[in-house]
Amino acid sequence: MLEKLGLIALAGAAGTLARYWISGFVYGLAGRQFPWGTATANILGCFLFGLIWQLGEGRMLIRTETRAIILTGFMGAFTTFSTFIFESGGLIEDGRYLTALANVGFQTVLGFAALFGGLMLGRMF
Template structure:
């Protein structure tokens, strides 16, 4: 159990740093991390989770530790449902209904599509 916790923690540290660097880069190049930086990490993370699901669970026999490291650790920390929820609620609170609607639609549609495409490409 302790080994698995450490494996998830190590992967989580990498995923969290990648998410932080994405937000910083997005702010540097585009001026604001909200909400598009979150959308990007969620879509990319879902795409990679689709690939990881197919490759690590179906196609290849990898260790439980590797699956935990990649899927729960790195990709779990890279993507963020809590930040997505906060950003959507803030847009609604500020009366930005159209922007919130587009953000909600794009997040759901692109993340589900990215996961599906990731699975198909790696099958």
């Protein structure tokens, strides 16, 4: 168990560094008028999540343990947006369109509310 946690932590560190590098590279090319660096990391993360999941679950080319380390560690640090999209996509694939819409709306609206709540609380100190 400790070995698995260590590998998840190492993969997380790699994911963090990859996001930092990719975002910085894209911002250097495109500027900061639009959050292109974050958008690139999020979209690339969604693609990689789908690819890794399919290679592991669908094709059985990536062992379950390895897939968990990559998806939880690397992808979790690279972008949690990919997990959000993957879970919402699963709801759509299951024909649960209203639940998918509710998930997207719920997390988006409450995410903004939490952000601004945190900003307001932080301004009080």
